Amino acid sequence: MELSIVGSGYVGTTVAACFADLGHSVTNIDIDEDIVEQLNDGQAPIHEPGLDELVAEHGGDRLTATTDYGAVRETDATFLALPTPSRADGSIDTSIIEAGARSLGEALGSKDDYHLVVVKSTVVPGTTEDVLGSIIEDASNESRGEDFDVAMNPEFLREGSAVEDFLGPDKVVLGTENERANERLSAVFEPLVESSAPAVVETGIREAEMIKYANNAFLATKVSLVNELGNICKEYDVDAYEVMDAIGLDDRIGERFLRSGVGWGGSCFPKDTAALVAAAHEKGYEPSLVEAAIEVNEKQPKRLLELLEDHVPPQGKRIAVLGLAFKPGTDDVRNSRAIPVIEALQNRGATVVAYDPVATENMREHFPDIEYVESATAALDGADGALVVTDWDEFAALDDEFESMTDPVVVDGRRIVERREGITYEGLTW
Numbered sequence: 001m002e003l004s005i006v007g008s009g010y011v012g013t014t015v016a017a018c019f020a021d022l023g024h025s026v027t028n029i030d031i032d033e034d035i036v037e038q039l040n041d042g043q044a045p046i047h048e049p050g051l052d053e054l055v056a057e058h059g060g061d062r063l064t065a066t067t068d069y070g071a072v073r074e075t076d077a078t079f080l081a082l083p084t085p086s087r088a089d090g091s092i093d094t095s096i097i098e099a100g101a102r103s104l105g106e107a108l109g110s111k112d113d114y115h116l117v118v119v120k121s122t123v124v125p126g127t128t129e130d131v132l133g134s135i136i137e138d139a140s141n142e143s144r145g146e147d148f149d150v151a152m153n154p155e156f157l158r159e160g161s162a163v164e165d166f167l168g169p170d171k172v173v174l175g176t177e178n179e180r181a182n183e184r185l186s187a188v189f190e191p192l193v194e195s196s197a198p199a200v201v202e203t204g205i206r207e208a209e210m211i212k213y214a215n216n217a218f219l220a221t222k223v224s225l226v227n228e229l230g231n232i233c234k235e236y237d238v239d240a241y242e243v244m245d246a247i248g249l250d251d252r253i254g255e256r257f258l259r260s261g262v263g264w265g266g267s268c269f270p271k272d273t274a275a276l277v278a279a280a281h282e283k284g285y286e287p288s289l290v291e292a293a294i295e296v297n298e299k300q301p302k303r304l305l306e307l308l309e310d311h312v313p314p315q316g317k318r319i320a321v322l323g324l325a326f327k328p329g330t331d332d333v334r335n336s337r338a339i340p341v342i343e344a345l346q347n348r349g350a351t352v353v354a355y356d357p358v359a360t361e362n363m364r365e366h367f368p369d370i371e372y373v374e375s376a377t378a379a380l381d382g383a384d385g386a387l388v389v390t391d392w393d394e395f396a397a398l399d400d401e402f403e404s405m406t407d408p409v410v411v412d413g414r415r416i417v418e419r420r421e422g423i424t425y426e427g428l429t430w
């Protein structure tokens, strides 16, 4: 099929490259000319394992990019993969995706054949039909349900394993309101369903929108519960990881997402839990449990600092921060726990020396004035303390490097460094 994907960020680029790999012809539309140029040259604009290879193989061929929305007219369906960030009060800001829907509608006005518009972005129930569907109808002067349909297909990929997740999903959720839209959306997913046999959930549009929030709220709350239990474990000198390994054996709990530590960051858990809370408030409902999950998450970086202070008062000290990305495998620092950790160190008068294998440049935009180094070894050299914020594999291999610290105090927020002789080691929840 001929597909167009509006937005070529973490989701749009991954989905486009994977659909191209599955045999579709895909056009990415983005307002950023550099991204468009990179894709046409066969280069991925973001860091994701496996993405470089797919873009190199299909870029400029089955996968092309443009800034021109007119390209949608040559396609059978358009996915909107645009940002849906938080407003200051936590509620969803739909202005970017609304602007994209308007440009899409204007372009679709001169298309003769039926078109399917699929919302891939995370949006609160009602947005796809009531907001975006209406904008496209107005801008195109066409009728929804006759000339075009809207559908909702939430995305569950994780950064750091985006390609693998997209090509091997547990489930595919197809939210449509009529048979014609369902048929076209199912046709788009046919090669993926054939190759990886995920569960296919055919549902309504509002249900699809809510499934995405429920999925993320559940996972974020699971990690916060694990962090709360971990904090209690630490008070009693109990190893939270042994406890979680045991409870994870209960099928009803499941062994994944039980890693306690410095908390969840990223572009989605923080913004989606905040949007869900705001959406609930708008309807007069008090979502106490999701609010508590957010509160626990905000506490974890503070607890990391308290553990450091028990051994090294940071004032005037050189403190290494190992890991800046919000999780390993990505260069994304959006809402990374490293941000509140570095802020707290600066507030306490520490000199921060930071290292991450891929996310340094992105963190430089938040903190242009701290010292960035090229290796964990360089960060530890002469440091009075080290805080581990991201569980990059390479930190597990650190050994003699700790000997170059002035004072080898290591506070691990991710259970990645091994407790060993010669260092003062504190695990956040163990």
Ligand SMILES: NC(=O)C1=CN([C@@H]2O[C@H](COP(=O)(O)OP(=O)(O)OC[C@H]3O[C@@H](n4cnc5c(N)ncnc54)[C@H](O)[C@@H]3O)[C@@H](O)[C@H]2O)C=CC1
Pocket: 006, 007, 008, 009, 010, 011, 012, 029, 030, 031, 032, 035, 081, 082, 083, 084, 096, 099, 100, 120, 121, 122, 123, 155, 156, 157, 158, 159, 267, 268
């Ligand atoms: N990042 C992730 O892992 C996941 C994100 N999502 C959701 O997917 C959506 C997109 O997120 P990301 O890919 O992370 O965003 P992103 O910020 O990485 O990428 C967005 C892209 O849209 C482009 N753009 C902005 N305005 C535009 C316009 N008017 N027309 C064309 N292009 C425009 C930007 O230049 C950028 O390349 C959000 O709703 C997010 O919640 C869902 C699942 C996973």
Ligand SMILES: O=C(O)[C@H]1O[C@H](OP(=O)(O)OP(=O)(O)OC[C@H]2O[C@@H](n3ccc(=O)[nH]c3=O)[C@H](O)[C@@H]2O)[C@H](O)[C@@H](O)[C@@H]1O
Pocket: 122, 155, 156, 157, 158, 159, 160, 216, 219, 223, 256, 257, 258, 259, 260, 261, 262, 263, 264, 265, 266, 267, 268, 269, 326, 327
């Ligand atoms: O909506 C989204 O954007 C995505 O959000 C998350 O994916 P992502 O944020 O990329 O990464 P995760 O692996 O979920 O990690 C999120 C945060 O939770 C933390 N985490 C995760 C698991 C765990 O056991 N403990 C823990 O602290 C990670 O370190 C990270 O900071 C979801 O897992 C995806 O299904 C979803 O599509």
